[in-house]
Amino acid sequence: MIxxxxxxxxxxxxxxGAANGIGKACAKxxxxxxxxxxxxxxxxxxxxxxxxxxxxxxQVLFIAADVAQxxxxxxxxxxxxxxxxxxxxxxxxxxxxRRQTVVDxxxxxxxxxxxxxxxxxxxxxxxxxxxxxxxxxxxxxxTGSGWGLVGGPAAAAYCASKAGxxxxxxxxxxxxxxxxxxxxxxxxxxxxxxxLRNEAEQLRTDVAQFLERSAKRxxxxxGTPDDIADAVLYLVSDLASWVTGTTLVVDGGGLAGx
Numbered sequence: 317m318i319x320x321x322x323x324x325x326x327x328x329x330x331x332x333g334a335a336n337g338i339g340k341a342c343a344k345x346x347x348x349x350x351x352x353x354x355x356x357x358x359x360x361x362x363x364x365x366x367x368x369x370x371x372x373x374x375q376v377l378f379i380a381a382d383v384a385q386x387x388x389x390x391x392x393x394x395x396x397x398x399x400x401x402x403x404x405x406x407x408x409x410x411x412x413x414r415r416q417t418v419v420d421x422x423x424x425x426x427x428x429x430x431x432x433x434x435x436x437x438x439x440x441x442x443x444x445x446x447x448x449x450x451x452x453x454x455x456x457x458x459t460g461s462g463w464g465l466v467g468g469p470a471a472a473a474y475c476a477s478k479a480g481x482x483x484x485x486x487x488x489x490x491x492x493x494x495x496x497x498x499x500x501x502x503x504x505x506x507x508x509x510x511x512l513r514n515e516a517e518q519l520r521t522d523v524a525q526f527l528e529r530s531a532k533r534x535x536x537x538x539g540t541p542d543d544i545a546d547a548v549l550y551l552v553s554d555l556a557s558w559v560t561g562t563t564l565v566v567d568g569g570g571l572a573g574x
Contacts, residue, residue: 322553325350328400329552330392332383332440333410335362337509338459341541342407342548347374349549351405354396356381375400383410384431389439393447402451405552406444408437408481409459413511415518418472426473433477437484445492452496455552458485460501462567466574470519478503482563489561498560500551505567506530507539534569 329346333339334355343365347353352375355362366378379395381388396403411433414425437458448454463471464478485501492499506512508527516526531538547566550556565571 322549322555323350324405324553327351327404328354328396328402329405329407330354330356330396330403330440330444331407331409332356332381332436333459335359335365337511338504338507338541338544339407339409340365341545342409343376344369345542345545345549346405346552347372347376349553352376352400354379354392354399356383356392357410358382383408383436383440384428386439389436389443393440393443397447403444403447404451404454406440406454406456407459407548407552408440408456410436411459411511413471413474413515413518415470415474415515416472417470420470421473429473430477430480433474434480434484437481441488445488445495445497448497449492449495454497456488456497456499457548457551458482458499458501460485460503460563462503462505462565462571464501464503465563465565466571485563486561493560498556500556500560501563502544502547502551503563503565503567504544505533505539505565505570507541507544509541512538533567534572537568539566539568 329351331339331343334343335357343353347369355366355378362378366376369376379392381392414429458481460482461478463475464482467475482501485499489499513523516523
């Protein structure tokens, strides 16, 4: 964990996919550095996380929302603005994966992966960027993936969605930089989360062996959600005040030889 004097005091952050894994770690990190944090997720366990952080003295709000649905996004943004009056940080992190080729993938699964991983970034950003424009300042982080930069096996919809996220990030950075809005993507490598274990189950592979293979990279270990949270903290902080339109790969060197 980064030990630093980075302060997010008086800033309001919205995190999608916040109940577990990377989103949960980032919620704890940003709250710990002074931000008020809204946790958006379809998983009701986000309520317990919000309570935990509230009891630790942080300003945290849980909003049950499917960010692939416009009405849920609008309701969530309205709730945050009603509560804190502004949004300074948007972390578009919600994501799912289906480990199948285009031949084997059902159309319903294709649509859902693209909706959660890519359309949700559009929906949330469309609502939040005008608020940031009014403030002449804001930061958006979109969760991409190493597989948005290179292809991966039996993950066609996921690869397509994450490649879309990365180029959408660049386009948004160009369009909204003049309004004071920075937009960057973070691309985690294999990170020790429930989602990674679920991949093994989808592939009908032994979980322990799958995780062992996933750790074969120059730094010889899986990433942790805290590894990603530290990188997100940098990108949303003033330390990155001249960083926009970029893709930060945090993967222990996994793509170094690709």
